[in-house]
Amino acid sequence: MEKNTEKEKILIIDDDESATKLARFLMEKEGYEVFSATDGIKGLEKLQKVSPDLVLLDIDMPRMNGFQVCQKIRGDVLYRHLPIIMLTGSSEEDNLVKALGFGSDDYMLKPYKNAELVARVKGIMNRTTRVLDANPLTKMPGNIAISREIEKRIEGKTLFSVLYLDINKFKAFNDYYGFLRGDVVIKLTARIIIETVAKFGSEDDFTGHIGGDDFVIVTCPEKAVDFCSKIIEEFDGRIQDLYDEDDRKEGYILCKDRQGKENKFPLMTISIGVVSNERRKITHPGEISKIGAEVKKYAKTLQWSNYKIDNRIN
Numbered sequence: 001m002e003k004n005t006e007k008e009k010i011l012i013i014d015d016d017e018s019a020t021k022l023a024r025f026l027m028e029k030e031g032y033e034v035f036s037a038t039d040g041i042k043g044l045e046k047l048q049k050v051s052p053d054l055v056l057l058d059i060d061m062p063r064m065n066g067f068q069v070c071q072k073i074r075g076d077v078l079y080r081h082l083p084i085i086m087l088t089g090s091s092e093e094d095n096l097v098k099a100l101g102f103g104s105d106d107y108m109l110k111p112y113k114n115a116e117l118v119a120r121v122k123g124i125m126n127r128t129t130r131v132l133d134a135n136p137l138t139k140m141p142g143n144i145a146i147s148r149e150i151e152k153r154i155e156g157k158t159l160f161s162v163l164y165l166d167i168n169k170f171k172a173f174n175d176y177y178g179f180l181r182g183d184v185v186i187k188l189t190a191r192i193i194i195e196t197v198a199k200f201g202s203e204d205d206f207t208g209h210i211g212g213d214d215f216v217i218v219t220c221p222e223k224a225v226d227f228c229s230k231i232i233e234e235f236d237g238r239i240q241d242l243y244d245e246d247d248r249k250e251g252y253i254l255c256k257d258r259q260g261k262e263n264k265f266p267l268m269t270i271s272i273g274v275v276s277n278e279r280r281k282i283t284h285p286g287e288i289s290k291i292g293a294e295v296k297k298y299a300k301t302l303q304w305s306n307y308k309i310d311n312r313i314n
Contacts, residue, residue: 013043040064172265272307
């Protein structure tokens with residue numbers, strides 16, 4: 001797995017300028033990239049732009065307090081695992097109970113000891129990385145968690161299907177519009193996948209982000225076709241909004257291919273390859289990955305957004 005060399009990001013949402021300056025100084029000294037917002041509404045806007053790895057969230061703020069912000073973050077499928085440390089100058093016990101009740105991971109009183117804040121941030125960051133192996137952009141479980149999930153299904157000797165999802169023409173879009181809009185595509189796709197599984201699946205279903213524009217769903221075989229159909233419908237219905245109006249009307253963008261030649265690239269579609277142990281014995285996650293790559297490659301040759309299920313027998 002390719003190691004992520006980007007700095008981990010921390011978002012400070014606090015209307016106290018001096019407290020923000022101190023927290024920024026401490027976090028930057030530890031090598032984190034720090035962003036800040038002076039109230040809850042601006043904080044939620046900044047959250048969508050920077051996709052932080054942890055939020056330091058003050059409780060007492062104008063326009064929207066920390067409890068409301070925390071509730072909004074936990075209600076967003078992309079950020080339900082995002083670590084949050086709530087900060088307050090009030091020692092009321094009710095605040096601690098409410099903070100934990102709204103989904104905060106930790107709670108600290110101001111003024112805090114500098115070393116304690118650093119220790120708590122590091123502790124939560126390390127724990128999240130170990131447990132979730134989260135993708136830095138979508139916060140979805142990454143490769144380690146995906147392998148563990150598939151191993152668990154194999155060892156449990158249960159019937160399962162693995163869906164490998166890939167966006168077609170994403171590189172052209174990314175080159176043409178820039179990586180910031182490309183990130184929006186990745187986050188939209190992640191949202192569609194998570195929302196679809198949450199709405200039509202069950203607690204046993206698993207979603208993961210391999211990296212780039214590649215995603216995974218692990219589910220039971222009877223749900224596979226339904227997931228594929230609904231994700232394709234949602235993707236095709238929402239992805240066009242990310243193109244400029246003129247490009248959307250033309251149905252393509254004009255940019256250079258891998259050989260440096262200018263070509264017409266049609267609007268993005270999504271391909272899904274489905275692997276199952278219904279008709280073949282699978283003993284290792286590597287087998288799933290290899291078969292999934294084959295089936296997804298075939299799905300990418302089909303017109304429009306499409307899916308292909310591997311029905312071959314050993």
